[in-house]
Amino acid sequence: MGKVVERPKLTWYQQLYLPQIVQGLGMTWRQMFKPNITVQYPEERQEFFDDYRGAPGLVKDQEGREKCVSCQLCEFICPPKAIVIVPGEIGDPENENVEKGPDEFYIDMLRCIYCGYCEEVCPEEAIFMTGVYELNGATRAELVHDKQKLYEIGGTRIDSIQKWKGK
Amino acid sequence: MIKLTIDDREVEVEPGTTILEAAASVGIEIPHYCYHPDIGSDGNCRMCLTEVNGNTRKLGISCMLPCGDGMDVKTTSPAVKKAQKGVLEFLLINHPLDCTICDQAGECPLQDYTYRFGPGDSRFDEDKAKKPKKVAFSDNVMYDGERCILCTRCTRFFEEVRDNRPIGVENMGGKSQITLGPNGPIEDPYQMNIIDICPVGALTSRDFRFKQRVWFMDFAESVCPGCSRGCNITAGAYQGELLRFVPRRNPQVNQSWMCDDGRLSYKQYNLDDRVRGARVAGEVVTPGDAADKLLELVGDGSSVAVLASTRDTCEELAAVRHFAETVGITQLWHGSRTWEGDDFLKLDDATPNTAGAVALGFSAVPDELPSLRGLIVVGEVDVPSALLAEVDFVAMQAAVAGDLGAAATVLVPGRTPVEKRGTWINHAGLRQQVRPGLDPGPDVPHDWAFWVAAAGGTLGGFPELTAQADAWSAAGAPAPVAAATDGETAS
Numbered sequence: 294m295g296k297v298v299e300r301p302k303l304t305w306y307q308q309l310y311l312p313q314i315v316q317g318l319g320m321t322w323r324q325m326f327k328p329n330i331t332v333q334y335p336e337e338r339q340e341f342f343d344d345y346r347g348a349p350g351l352v353k354d355q356e357g358r359e360k361c362v363s364c365q366l367c368e369f370i371c372p373p374k375a376i377v378i379v380p381g382e383i384g385d386p387e388n389e390n391v392e393k394g395p396d397e398f399y400i401d402m403l404r405c406i407y408c409g410y411c412e413e414v415c416p417e418e419a420i421f422m423t424g425v426y427e428l429n430g431a432t433r434a435e436l437v438h439d440k441q442k443l444y445e446i447g448g449t450r451i452d453s454i455q456k457w458k459g460k
Numbered sequence: 461m462i463k464l465t466i467d468d469r470e471v472e473v474e475p476g477t478t479i480l481e482a483a484a485s486v487g488i489e490i491p492h493y494c495y496h497p498d499i500g501s502d503g504n505c506r507m508c509l510t511e512v513n514g515n516t517r518k519l520g521i522s523c524m525l526p527c528g529d530g531m532d533v534k535t536t537s538p539a540v541k542k543a544q545k546g547v548l549e550f551l552l553i554n555h556p557l558d559c560t561i562c563d564q565a566g567e568c569p570l571q572d573y574t575y576r577f578g579p580g581d582s583r584f585d586e587d588k589a590k591k592p593k594k595v596a597f598s599d600n601v602m603y604d605g606e607r608c609i610l611c612t613r614c615t616r617f618f619e620e621v622r623d624n625r626p627i628g629v630e631n632m633g634g635k636s637q638i639t640l641g642p643n644g645p646i647e648d649p650y651q652m653n654i655i656d657i658c659p660v661g662a663l664t665s666r667d668f669r670f671k672q673r674v675w676f677m678d679f680a681e682s683v684c685p686g687c688s689r690g691c692n693i694t695a696g697a698y699q700g701e702l703l704r705f706v707p708r709r710n711p712q713v714n715q716s717w718m719c720d721d722g723r724l725s726y727k728q729y730n731l732d733d734r735v736r737g738a739r740v741a742g743e744v745v746t747p748g749d750a751a752d753k754l755l756e757l758v759g760d761g762s763s764v765a766v767l768a769s770t771r772d773t774c775e776e777l778a779a780v781r782h783f784a785e786t787v788g789i790t791q792l793w794h795g796s797r798t799w800e801g802d803d804f805l806k807l808d809d810a811t812p813n814t815a816g817a818v819a820l821g822f823s824a825v826p827d828e829l830p831s832l833r834g835l836i837v838v839g840e841v842d843v844p845s846a847l848l849a850e851v852d853f854v855a856m857q858a859a860v861a862g863d864l865g866a867a868a869t870v871l872v873p874g875r876t877p878v879e880k881r882g883t884w885i886n887h888a889g890l891r892q893q894v895r896p897g898l899d900p901g902p903d904v905p906h907d908w909a910f911w912v913a914a915a916g917g918t919l920g921g922f923p924e925l926t927a928q929a930d931a932w933s934a935a936g937a938p939a940p941v942a943a944a945t946d947g948e949t950a951s
Contacts, residue, residue, distance in 0.1 A: 362560055362561045363561070363670070364560035364561055364673075365673050365676070366560070368676075369673075369675065369676070380670045380671070380672070380673075381670060382669065382670050389593070389594050390593050390594070392561065392593070392594060392670070393561040393670050416560050417560070
């Protein structure tokens with residue numbers, strides 16, 4: 294049994310019909326002289342606020358070295374378990390004090406919920422939510438970002454925290 | 461007997477027992493670093509301070525202080541808590557905040573105690589001490605001087621347990637560090653135990669180093685399949701891949717130790733290619749068809765022998781024996797493997813359940829081989845080639861087929877020792893729990909399931925098998941077989 298909905302009773306003013314039409318047209322006219330808010334995507338792009346959470350990316354420091362030390366806290370905190378890291382030893386003879394880095398770093402963007410916990414938990418400030426919001430691919434595999442793609446998204450960050458220095 | 465009070469609880473101990481051990485015997489935990497139950501106390505870390513008889517001016521180190529009659533010990537008084545905070549603050553002055561990349565993180569007493577007893581803050585503004593961070597003590601052990609808290613458990617392990625001194629402490633005060641002796645890298649075959657007893661990440665395994673954070677791993681408290689000593693272990697795996705064995709304390713068997721060969725033997729159980737699904741003459745069939753074919757081949761069981769691996773559990777051997785009795789096979793043999801043992805833990809017999817097989821009525825392959833029509837090989841065994849010369853058929857159950865499995869008429873999947881659930885009887889007649897560290901998946905059932913099903917399924921499930929294995933081994937045991945025991949749960 295459906296619920297019977299009573300048709301609302303119109304007042305005599307509403308029953309006149311024409312004032313309602315004029316009122317509606319008034320709204321249309323007012324909008325016509327206001328500035329445009331539609332963005333002609335993809336030719337035009339929307340400007341986002343700084344804290345916008347787009348696709349996560351890894352950053353390198355100003356010397357082009359990877360900041361991630363592969364502590365796997367982002368993998369641990371990630372609610373949808375989108376992050377998989379394969380840790381490894383760096384083995385750079387010139388920087389023996391820096392031992393650990395990610396061999397592989399995968400983020401499954403089909404799983405990512407853009408919560409930003411990875412950025413928040415990172416002790417090395419190596420992963421950031423970027424402004425990148427256009428993600429597409431012909432296959433599922435393309436949307437699993439590997440280390441190279443993540444560094445492409447993240448770029449370089451000039452920053453005082455450098456694991457290679459001061460040790 | 462001495463009576464004393466620890467945290468308002470009456471404790472009765474033998475003379476000579478330390479306060480720390482007395483407290484542990486009633487379940488009161490006193491934090492400690494340099495004390496280890498199997499290498500004794502040194503009294504250098506000062507973490508185990510307790511208040512004795514209300515003396516707050518001079519707290520006693522409970523790992524060195526013997527119990528006295530009528531002592532009143534407080535382990536959580538304000539003075540003790542303040543002392544613990546102070547000790548931890550001193551330890552953390554030079555300890556790097558490496559937890560993010562440190563392999564010990566997650567199973568680190570320094571982390572745990574700092575969280576539970578520590579100050580949570582540091583008043584130290586100066587730079588931390590710089591020490592060598594990556595010193596290879598051998599092919600298996602890596603040393604990080606900055607993380608070391610100089611408890612000297614590692615040097616004392618070699619002195620007290622192994623009776624040699626490959627490493628020692630050099631320099632004084634803040635510059636102290638553990639260093640290799642003049643004879644170069646450590647060569648002791650039990651050296652990797654210092655990695656486990658190291659309470660921080662100063663000594664790490666070069667094999668396990670940086671492989672996985674421990675909180676992502678799955679652990680099974682089991683028994684080392686390496687030799688008939690049956691050292692208690694914790695097997696650690698990550699996503700179906702075994703990453704390490706570490707010893708688990710069992711004072712009756714292995715104390716806290718295990719040999720490096722046993723520890724690194726986990727590698728052979730990560731199989732790339734294994735037997736999945738039953739096969740008859742190379743064709744994949746259902747396990748039921750394989751059992752039918754086997755029964756047809758065995759016939760009345762005359763001149764057919766069973767050769768079972770002593771890596772199989774008592775339960776599996778009980779099922780095999782049940783099958784053999786049902787079909788009329790009387791020749792039950794066991795096949796061991798050997799390696800070179802030593803004078804400490806490692807034994808010559810490189811399989812964990814020879815005593816169990818003997819107790820269940822399996823005998824060694826006789827020198828004078830009878831003429832055989834068929835051979836049933838259960839598990840991984842080195843089969844003497846003379847046995848195979850005249851047989852018409854070979855049936856095999858194994859995880860890895862090998863040449864023999866490829867040529868076998870009937871081949872059914874088996875589990876590796878780290879995938880088994882059951883019990884093994886070690887060389888001393890101690891029966892120990894084996895728990896699976898890996899799950900090979902539904903198409904590799906437990907080894908006993910096939911034999912029970914082939915024999916007509918009368919035994920039922922695992923509890924019945926265990927009961928039957930119990931009964932059989934008790935009846936025919938050469939040495940008194942103790943009831944199933946287990947080591948301590950990892951702390």
